[in-house]
Amino acid sequence: MADVLKTIQQRRSTRVPFDPNRPVSKENLRQILEAARWAPTAHNMQNFEVLVVNDKKILEKIGNIKSRVSEAFIRENYEQMSFSEEELLQKKVGIISTNFPPDWRDPDKLDKAVRETASSPLNQRLAGSPTLLIVIYDSRKRAPASEGDVLGFISLGCVMENMWLAANSLGISVHILSVFSGDVVQKAVKQILKVPEYMKIAFAIRLGYAVSNQPGNLRVRRDMEMFTHHNQFGNKGLR
Ligand SMILES: Cc1cc2nc3c(=O)[nH]c(=O)nc-3n(C[C@H](O)[C@H](O)[C@H](O)COP(=O)(O)O)c2cc1C
Secondary structure: OHHHHHHHHHOOOOOOOEOOOOOOOHHHHHHHHHHHHOOOOHHHOOOEEEEEEOOHHHHHHHHOOEEOOOHHHHHHHHHHOEOOHHHHHHHOOOOEHHHOOHHHHOHHHHHHHHHHOOOEEOHHHHOOOOEEEEEEEOHHHOOOOOHHHHHHHHHHHHHHHHHHHHHHHOOOEEEEEHHHHOHHHHHHHHHHHOOOOOOEEEEEEEEEOEOOOOOOOOOOOOOHHHHOEOOOOOOEOOO
8 A cells, every 4th residue: 555655646747858869668658558458447438549659750740730828728727826835835736837938927918928829839848758648538438328428538537547657657757738639739630640530639648758857846735634524524534
């Protein structure tokens, strides 16, 4: 148990560039895929496919796709942002502002940021990654009576977590890229990788070895007592 908990606690997002010349080995990829294989899924429907991309030319093509951050993201991101480590430590949820461009952190410049945030090539987000895992959702494998396939989406989260824990425990950095599920990127990536029309990209995982330490490293979580209720909602904590 101590080992499992340690692996869970040490799992983390790495948003700094990765070394493009240090690929993830086939053996390690197999271990990460083995972790995906054993993920729990609703009704054991295994509603996912994983596309491993480590061909430089294909990565380059994906990197050339342009996308634009949405107004909703910029505005809602501002609402949850912490502006200092002290604030983040107090709030215990969300992300520190230093992870985002200066204009996104200034309430007087938000409108400008929304107006002027231009589309940029995905390359900036891939940041040198030698390997991408693209997790594809197969809606045909819906669990019985799963309305809106909510259970299917939860299952994809289990796949994500299993691969993340496996990668981090192998010393491989992970960065989840939700941008791959957005309409524009999704369409272009599906075309490049010949993904069938009826399938959807759920998310991508940037895998590799970080070239530097991450600034704004503070990670926070709510205390157990803040989300645990005992025998009745509102009886906070484990009594
Ligand atoms: C479903 C999901 C989608 C996420 N999408 C992104 C993303 O697009 N970009 C990103 O930098 N991090 C993304 N993350 C990572 C979270 O921001 C991160 O897990 C959270 O801030 C906690 O930090 P930690 O992973 O270092 O513990 C995502 C995580 C999950 C579970």
